[in-house]
Amino acid sequence: MNCDIGIDLGTANTLVHVAGKGILINEPTVVAVDRKNDDRVAYIGSEAKKMLGRTPGEMVAIRSMKDGVIADFRLVEALLQNFIKRVQKYPQFLVKPRVVVGVPSGITEVEKRAVIDAVRQSGAREVHLVAEPMAAAVGMGIPVEDPSGNMIIDIGGGTSEIAVIALYGIVCDASVRVGGDEMDDAIINYLRRTYNLLVGESTAEQIKFQIGSAFPLEDELEMEVKGRDLTAGIPRTMKISSVEIREALNEPVTQIVDSVKQALEITPPELSADILDKGIIMTGGSSQLRGLDERLRHETNLPVNVIDDPLICVCKGSAKILEDIDKYRKVLMASWN
Ligand SMILES: Nc1ncnc2c1ncn2[C@@H]1O[C@H](COP(=O)(O)OP(=O)(O)OP(=O)(O)O)[C@@H](O)[C@H]1O
Numbered sequence: 001m002n003c004d005i006g007i008d009l010g011t012a013n014t015l016v017h018v019a020g021k022g023i024l025i026n027e028p029t030v031v032a033v034d035r036k037n038d039d040r041v042a043y044i045g046s047e048a049k050k051m052l053g054r055t056p057g058e059m060v061a062i063r064s065m066k067d068g069v070i071a072d073f074r075l076v077e078a079l080l081q082n083f084i085k086r087v088q089k090y091p092q093f094l095v096k097p098r099v100v101v102g103v104p105s106g107i108t109e110v111e112k113r114a115v116i117d118a119v120r121q122s123g124a125r126e127v128h129l130v131a132e133p134m135a136a137a138v139g140m141g142i143p144v145e146d147p148s149g150n151m152i153i154d155i156g157g158g159t160s161e162i163a164v165i166a167l168y169g170i171v172c173d174a175s176v177r178v179g180g181d182e183m184d185d186a187i188i189n190y191l192r193r194t195y196n197l198l199v200g201e202s203t204a205e206q207i208k209f210q211i212g213s214a215f216p217l218e219d220e221l222e223m224e225v226k227g228r229d230l231t232a233g234i235p236r237t238m239k240i241s242s243v244e245i246r247e248a249l250n251e252p253v254t255q256i257v258d259s260v261k262q263a264l265e266i267t268p269p270e271l272s273a274d275i276l277d278k279g280i281i282m283t284g285g286s287s288q289l290r291g292l293d294e295r296l297r298h299e300t301n302l303p304v305n306v307i308d309d310p311l312i313c314v315c316k317g318s319a320k321i322l323e324d325i326d327k328y329r330k331v332l333m334a335s336w337n
């Protein structure tokens with residue numbers, strides 16, 4: 001019986017795929033703890049995310065990953081164990097599962113250990129780690145075994161990782177700790193600076209979804225934003241335009257574009273030629289920011305494609321690696337079995 005679990009442990013979202021069943025869990029990487037009760041873990045995932053920024057005094061919602069790395073070991077452990085336990089209610093799990101986890105490529109040895117230990121403690125019989133851009137490439141169906149290079153850009157919540165992949169390896173990579181979270185922060189700061197209007201993280205993310213962009217739009221957008229007026233101290237509604245939000249997002253977006261250029265600069269010429277032909281492939285939730293592909297095209301003169309399901313391809317890749325672990329052993333970062 002097959003009981004393989006593929007996981008994408010992301011800064012914003014964690015996904016769990018079970019062989020033969022598909023993606024069973026797709027929830028925010030958030031844990032709520034009870035301050036009154038020795039910081040006991042009270043809620044995990046979607047339940048906990050609802051509490052971000054609106055928790056009563058003693059209940060605190062915490063994002064257990066920050067900037068693509070583990071911010072709080074104990075909470076990541078609790079989250080992984082909870083998710084793995086939840087999918088193990090299926091009868092196929094009479095056998096202990098094999099697990100592949102997609103982790104940020106910049107993860108330290110200590111952090112690798114921590115992820116492996118957390119998964120082991122939830123009863124896995126084998127645990128393997130794979131770098132997210134590699135998992136994303138496999139998930140998209142890119143032949144990572146080919147000598148011909150592919151450039152993958154994974155723009156997530158906490159990090160943007162750029163990798164050139166060929167012959168089962170990451171030939172060169174660049175990564176910046178800038179992603180969707182920094183975009184949200186940039187919107188919060190802009191509204192506070194410009195209008196003395198205070199909004200929370202969730203509102204900032206909504207603004208980004210609705211009117212955020214990285215390149216001028218054919219029809220610029222507008223939206224009503226609710227927040228708290230910092231001078232008067234009372235709730236206020238304001239009309240904000242996509243032109244303003246683009247200006248607000250310019251700094252994080254430019255940082256991402258710059259690191260793509262850096263990666264292109266250090267790419268060996270043979271592989272550059274491949275990328276010139278095939279273009280750059282973008283994935284990760286934040287690759288969906290309006291006009292980001294256009295902005296990259298404009299600045300690199302390369303073809304840029306956003307894949308169809310950018311939020312799930314790391315998880316799909318982890319699952320695919322398990323299906324054919326012998327073929328993909330070479331792409332693994334660390335293993336325990
Ligand atoms: N349509 C959209 N426009 C802009 N941003 C989006 C859109 N959809 C999702 N996002 C952003 O994508 C991010 C989440 O993406 P994803 O799930 O790929 O990140 P992650 O894998 O958890 O993070 P990381 O890879 O950095 O560890 C969030 O910041 C979210 O706001």
Ligand SMILES: [Mg+2]
Nearest residue numbers: 010132156314
């Ligand atoms: Mg990711």
